[in-house]
Amino acid sequence: MENTKKEEIERWYDEHSDALLKFILMLVKDYQQAEDLTHETFVKAYLSYDLFQQNSSEKTWLFRIAHNVTIDYFRKQKPTSLLKDFLLSKKDQDRLPQEMIELKETSLELYQALGKLKDSHRKVILLRKVQGFSVKDTATILGWSESKVKSAQFRAIPALRKQLVKDGYVYEETV
Amino acid sequence: MKKPFNSYIDDSSLEKLNEELIWKPTRKQKHKQRLLETINQLESAQPVKYKGNLFSIKQNRLLRNVVYCGIALFILSGAFISLAFVSPAMAQVAAKIPYLGQLFKQKPVSDVLYQELEKKGYKTASVGQTYYGGKKELVVSVEGSEKYFNKVREDITDIASKILSKRQYDAYTFKIERMEPYVYTEPNAQEKKIEKIQTDISTELEKHQYKFLLANVSFDSPPRVELEIPNTEKRVEEIKAVIHAVLAENKTENASIKIKKINLKKRDQDGRWGNIVTDVGEDLLGKEKYHVKMVGYSVHPEPQVLIYTSLSISEDNKKFASELEEMINEFLETKEMKNKVKDDSYQVLIYGKGKKKLN
Secondary structure (H helix, E strand, O other): OHHHHHHHHHHHHHHHHHHHHHHHHHHHOOHHHHHHHHHHHHHHHHHOHHHOOOOOOHHHHHHHHHHHHHHHHHHHHHHHHHHHHHHHHHHHHOOOOOOOEEEOHHHHHHHHHHHHOOHHHHHHHHHHHHOOOOHHHHHHHHOOOHHHHHHHHHHHHHHHHHHHHHHOOOOOOOO | OOOOOOOOOOHHHHHHHHHHEEEOHHHHHHHHHHHHHHHHHHHHHOOOOOOOOOOOOOOOHHHHHHHHHOOEEOOOOOOOOOOOOOOHHHHHHHHHOHHHHHHHHOOOHHHHHHHHHHHOOOOEEEEEEEOHHHOOEEEEEEEOOHHHHHHHHHHHHHHHHHHHHHHOOOOOEEEEEEEOOOOOOOOOHHHHHHHHHHHHHHHHHHHOOOOOOEEEEEOOOOOEEEEEEEOOOOOHHHHHHHHHHHHHHOOOOOOEEEEEEEOHHHHHHHHHHHHHHHHHHHHHHHOHHHOEEEEEEEOOOOOEEEEEEOOOOOHHHHHHHHHHHHHHHHHHHOHHHHHHHOOOOOEEEEEOHHHOEOO
8 A cells, every 4th residue: 555655646746746846936936945845745745645535636636735835834934034035036036047947038037027926816827827727726726715716817917917017028019 | 128028928828938947857856766765764654554544534643743744753653662671682782882772772752752741741742753855853743822832832842952962862953833723624525425435345345254454435536446455365356246236325336446455464574674664763863973864674575674874985984884784683683673573584775875885
C-alpha cells in the first residue's frame, strides 16, 4: 500500500508539479520559496493521502493544498510582511534566474503585471484563465463561494488591463 | 514612453503565459528526488498499518496531527527501548561509541518532551521530530486559543530547549506552533455511502471467512474498490463475486475491483525494520558531530539500513564510515535488538555527499 501511495504521489508530481510551481510562484513572487512550497504541497499530499476523498480531481485537491500552504507561508511572514513585500516587489522587477525558471520575453509584461494585482484578483486569474479551472473547482481551491469567484473574475481582468496601462505595456490603438 | 504590448489581453495571452513560463526540467527533477527522499524518510517513520484502522474516510487524530505538522511522528510508536538493559556486549559497544549506548537507554526525544508536557498539563496536540528538506526540527503543536498559546509558548520553549541541551542534540532547532482545535464535521451523503459500502464489504467477507487486510472504496472517476488480501488467500474470484454483490445492492455496480496480494512476512519485516532504523537514527540524527542528514531503510529484496551523511569522500571519512558500520552491526546483534532483527540478514550502507558510498 505504501508503495502504491508513493508511486501515486510520484505520478502526480510528474503531471502537476509544473502547474503548481507556476501558481505558487505567481503568488509568493520568490522562485526559491516557490520550489520549497511546491515540495511542501506534495509532502502534505502524501501525508494526507488517505484523507483525499476524491470528490474533486487530484489536480484540484493539490491546488487546494498549495493554496493553503501559501496562506500559511504568508501568515508566518506577517511580522515582516511590509518589508518583505517591498523587497519581493523589487526582486520581481528582475529577470527570473535562468537556471531555475525561464520566461519568454513575450509574456514577461503579463507576469509582472499579474504580480502587482491584489491577491484575490491574481488568484482568480491564475486559476480560471491561466490554469483553466472551472468556477466550481476554483471555488473549491480558494474556499470561496462560486458567486465570489464570478464577481472577483469580473473585476480582475479590467484590473489587469489597468495595471498593464500603468506599466506602459498596453497596446494603444491608433486612429 | 509606452511600449507596445504584443497582443490584446485575452484568454489566449494568459494561456500563453502559462506555456512560456518554464520550470527547468533539471530543477524539477532535482526537487522530485528531494520529494522521494522525504517520502522515504516518512515511510520509515510510520508504523505499519493493519486491518481495522484503515478505512480511509475516518479521520484519525494521529494522522491529523501528522498532516498538520507535516512531520514524522514518533509518539508512542511502539519502538520504546527504555525498559531494556545494557548487556555486556552492549556495554562494550557503548564504550567504543557512546551514542549507541546512550540511545539504547533513551526514548526518542519527542516522546520525552511529549510526556513531560503532558505531565505538566499543557494542551499539547503533538510533538514530532522532522528532518524535512535536510533541516532537523523538534516541533510542538499546541491546541487551544491564541491567548492560551501566547501564555504557554515561552514555558514550553524553555522545557524543550532544556531537554535538547541535556541530550546534546545540537542538530535540532525548536519550533512551536498553534493548532486549531479539531472540530468534528458530519460526513456528507457521499461519505456516508462510501462508509456503508465499506462496512457491507467487511461484513460480507468476514461472514464468509475470507481473509482480507484492507478494503477501500473511492468514488473518483472511475469509482473503484481496492482490497488487500494476504497472498495465502487463494479465493480471489469468490471474493470478487461477494464484492460485486455488495456493489450491486448499493447501486454502484460500475465500480472496478482491484485486489492486491500482500506478503505478510515481508510486511512484518518492513514494520520491524522501520522501528530498528528509528532506534539507530535517534542519536545519529540529533548530534551535529555525526554529520548524519537522514536515515532510511529498505526491505527489498533484503533489509538494508541506509545512513546518509554530509561527509565528502576521503580516506578518513571512509574509515569513519567503516567504524560506524561495525558499531551498528554490533548494536543490531545485541540481545535486545535481536528481537527486532530476528534471523534477517541485512546490510548497512553509509553514503557521503552526492550519494556516493562511503563503506
